[in-house]
Amino acid sequence: MPIIPPVTANEPLTAFDRLLTIMNDLRENCPWDKKQTLESLRHLTIEETYELSDAILGNDMNEIKKELGDVMLHLVFYARIASETNAFTITDVLNSICDKLINRHPHIYSDTDVNNEEDVKRNWEQIKLKEGNKSVLGGVPASLPALVKASRIQEKARGIGFDWENKAQVWEKVEEEMQEFRQEYNAEDDTVIDQDRAEGEFGDLLFSLINYARFININPENALEKTNRKFIKRFQHLEERARENGKQLQDMTLAEMDVYWNEAKTL
Structure with a gap:
């Protein structure tokens, strides 16, 4: 051939x-x-x-x-x-994709007027409902990772106007959820907690933080992944320096490990 x-x-x-x-x-x-x-x-x-x-x-x-x-x-x-x-x-x-793009961009291919990106998103969600979607959130895949799913849910809700008015309101919600979480899981003592309730409050806190990130144009998935990579890089430096000095991490004190960790932060 x-x-x-x-x-x-x-x-x-x-x-x-x-x-x-x-x-x-x-x-x-x-x-x-x-x-x-x-x-x-x-x-x-x-x-x-x-x-x-x-x-x-x-x-x-x-x-x-x-x-x-x-x-x-x-x-x-x-x-x-x-x-x-x-x-x-x-x-x-x-x-199919060409037809969908044409239909969902009436400000380009028809006579609809838009003023900004938010108008475009709002029109997009309204058109999807007219096409037969039963819910604005119906297009969010059930199998998405939870962090990504939370972002998409919030974006979809915002597309039809269900959203906070400003970031100050969102931050108040973050602080409220933080306080509720502290009530369920008090870091200052060893009181037995209701694990299900604590998990629920922690989920609410994460959801509100993701909401705030959206208001200040931070992609929470990207932000967390960059932190993951930063941690991996620093931890691998710690491992390498320990090997160079003939040490095993499990035999080192936290203070000893912190020396190499702080080195990694300067690289």
């Missing part, structure tokens, strides 16, 4: 056709590709999406390019599998 050469000019349609042709070749001739189903690809697609996320957080443009290609391959793969049972084709997929 002849190898299809890469597109050298800036011709995205030709490059996309190359991918479709290769996908068809693999589906018809490669033992692994022939065995795949929508279900078998699902967990691989999730993995590829996380790899793309890692590349974006690392601001690695070359990796972003490669991971986008992996994700695009999966999208084409799903469409090819669906076409084999006449469920839909890649053309149907592309027409």
Whole structure:
């Protein structure tokens, strides 16, 4: 089978056709590709999406390019599998998203007037309800990680005007939830607590913090992941310095570990 050469000019349609042709070749001739189903690809697609996320957080443009290609391959793969049972084709997929974008941007493709981004979001949610969505929150996937889901729920509610008026009100809510959590889990003594109630209050506190982050344009998922990475980098420095000095972390005091931890904070 002849190898299809890469597109050298800036011709995205030709490059996309190359991918479709290769996908068809693999589906018809490669033992692994022939065995795949929508279900078998699902967990691989999730993995590829996380790899793309890692590349974006690392601001690695070359990796972003490669991971986008992996994700695009999966999208084409799903469409090819669906076409084999006449469920839909890649053309149907592309027409569907184009039609949706046109319908949900009446300020571009019709005569609706908008003043700002918030008007666009509000129109988007109202149009979705007209299209048959029973709830504004219906489009939030149930399987989303809780932190991401909280952000999306709040954004959806804001889209129809259900929101705080200003960030000062949101911060008051944060302080209120903090106080309620302290009442359930007093850090100053060892009183037995109601675990379910404490968990509920802690959830309320996190939800209010995520709300405040939204008001000051901080993405809580990105913020937490950056802190995760910072902690990992500093902890691995601690481990490396301990090895250099012939020590085991479990045998060191917290004060000894803090010396290396503070070193890491200056790097």
